[in-house]
Amino acid sequence: GDSVTQMEGPVTLSEEAFLTINCTYTATGYPSLFWYVQYPGEGLQLLLKATKADDKGSNKGFEATYRKETTSFHLEKGSVQVSDSAVYFCALSEAGNTGKLIFGQGTTLQVKP
Amino acid sequence: ETGVTQSPTHLIKTRGQQVTLRCSSQSGHNTVSWYQQALGQGPQFIFQYYREEENGRGNFPPRFSGLQFPNYSSELNVNALELDDSALYLCASSLDGASSGANVLTFGAGSRLTVL
Numbered sequence: 001g002d003s004v005t006q007m008e009g010p011v012t013l014s015e016e017a018f019l020t021i022n023c024t025y026t027a028t029g030y031p032s033l034f035w036y037v038q039y040p041g042e043g044l045q046l047l048l049k050a051t052k053a054d055d056k057g058s059n060k061g062f063e064a065t066y067r068k069e070t071t072s073f074h075l076e077k078g079s080v081q082v083s084d085s086a087v088y089f090c091a092l093s094e095a096g097n098t099g100k101l102i103f104g105q106g107t108t109l110q111v112k113p
Numbered sequence: 114e115t116g117v118t119q120s121p122t123h124l125i126k127t128r129g130q131q132v133t134l135r136c137s138s139q140s141g142h143n144t145v146s147w148y149q150q151a152l153g154q155g156p157q158f159i160f161q162y163y164r165e166e167e168n169g170r171g172n173f174p175p176r177f178s179g180l181q182f183p184n185y186s187s188e189l190n191v192n193a194l195e196l197d198d199s200a201l202y203l204c205a206s207s208l209d210g211a212s213s214g215a216n217v218l219t220f221g222a223g224s225r226l227t228v229l
Contacts, residue, residue, distance in 0.1 A: 004155075036220075043117070043203060043220035044156070089155050100146070100169050101218065103155030 002027040006090050006104035013111050019077040021107045023064075023090035026071065031092040033057075033066050033073040034101070038087045047075075047088070080111045115140050117221035119204050125227045126194050134189040134224045136204030144168075145187040146218060147179060148203040156203055162187055191226075199228045 007022040025033065032051045036044040048057030053068035062077045073090060090104040118137045126132050138145050144163045148156035158171035162181035176192040185206070191198055202225075205218035 034217075041222065043222040044205075044218075045220070046217055049217065091155075100158045100161065100171065101148075101156075102158070105153075105155045 002031065002092060002094055002102050004090050004092055004102055004104035006088075006107050008105075008107070010108040010110055013080055013109070015082055015111055015113050016079045017111075019075070019080045019084075019109065021075040021088055021090075021109070023073045023075065023104060024071055025073065025090075025092050027092055027094070029094070031094060033064070034091045034093070035062070035064055035073070035075050036089045036091060036103075038089065038106070040086075044089065080109070082111045082113055085109055085111045117204055117206050117219050119202075119221040119224050121224055122222070123225045123227075125229060127229050128194055128196060130194050130228075131190065131192045132194060132226060134191075134202050134204075134226075136187045136189070136206075136221060138185045138187070138204075138206030139219045142206035142208050142219065143185050144207045145181055145185065146205045146207070147187070147189045148205065149173075150201040150203055150223070152200070159189070194228045196228050199226060201225050 003026045005024050034049045035047040037047045038044050048059040050057040050066035056065045064073050064075045087106045087108050089106045091101045117139050120135045146161040147159040150156040159173050160170040161168045165181045178190045180188045201223040203223045205220045207218050
């Protein structure tokens, strides 16, 4: 079945460092891809999305490009802030639009001042 | 615009008991999905409700059941609780989940269930 694999955390960075969180997927068909963020005590919030190959999703300085040839959707940010500390989830929606999202296991990011 | 609200936020049950969790969807959304998030894991899809009917189900046993009401709010019921049911239960709403290609979900903060 379809699946998502994220790099293991936690990832610890200093403020203003460059961030990459790797995400690869296995899917039949052409899924949509998402990054969600979860701050402590809160629900998941959509960070960005891409619905077809070569699309680039971006929001709040974060970017990710849908790479069909490498089945990847890596999250990047040029300069992280302490406020970016959270758990980041990569996810895909299966073809067929059932509303089901398949999530990776999450990557914890800690940014130190 | 109100977001997704869930209740209760925390609850403790014992093995064998039954639990009902509630969710009010975001204004304008007609589809509700439920996810189980075990500690340190990503959310796992339980099921989705659209137009008051189940519209897709994940790999969960029948003791996990749900309802959607005419105002699009929803309940998740779990019977015969087991220790492994301890998790954060997340509700998410969306618009026209059966037809939306992007499946953008708005999540609530969750209900933390502990089974002793």
